[in-house]
Amino acid sequence: MTDLALPTAASAERTAAPAVAHRPRRSLAYLQAAPLALVFLVFLVIPLVLTGIVSLWEYNEYEIIPALTLQNYVDVFDGCLSADLCTTLRTYLSTVKFVALTLAITLPLGFAIAYFLAFHIRSGTVRMGLFLLCTIPFWTSNVIRMISWIPLLGRNGLINDTLRALGLIRQPIDGLLYSDFAVVLAFVHLDTVFMIVPIFNSLARIDRRLIEAARDGGASGAQILWNVILPLAKPGIAIGTIFVTTLVMGDFVTVGVMGGQQIASVGKVIQVQMAYLQFPAAAANAMVLLAAVLLMILGLTRMIDLRREL
16 A cells, blocks of 8 residues: 655645735735726715615605605605506606617617728728717717707708798698607717717627628628627627616606607606705605616616626
């Protein structure tokens, strides 16, 4: 019977050396992540916690009372158990309608623009110039960009005047401004770039040899688009959808300006409550909105594993 060799001091030191070497690297990684974690804590976690606390406080016409209550959440869902739709559900349905309409336009439009930039523009300088062209509207305020539509869409605006001059209409079209159409048009104008950029990033990473192999295999352009490009562009499509969804769900300026203060949205309800100093009620609505947006994002991430794809 052979004797089992006992570990010597040298072998023990060699075994412990990698573990000791990893400690400085791990500490360095934590140190590098600390500034971003601090920013995340100060500007996201703490405000959310404070909003959640305020949503549980009582209030009246004159003051906010730091006493815990669930009445604010009860008021949010007041009447939602009855046969008729409550105000909250009608407001959320109106907001989700704007989300769906905006996505229905920005997704194909953003994909088409990103596809053109990724596969048809060979020059990096030209591509960068076109990207800058897409970002030019962001050089001005959102309100200014929305107000710029009023001379075009108003009763005496350019579109109505042109249609009357051509004899296509006799009376001005009232639905062009201060309507659902105007709100969706403004959302498309403001948010399409948030769909273009992530989709372009996904398309730019596609190995062109895959497309050449599919073309050599006899695949048509439509088949390459459906079976090769679209599956590989799913991460960008999902990220762009998340961007547009969150922007539209929380927006109140666009709905107020382009809707003529007549169209309801969740963000508009919160803005009105804050204007009347009903901060606990506004905080409760904000927490419900946050939960709804997170559920929508969770549904999108269930469709595609972004961590694995990216």
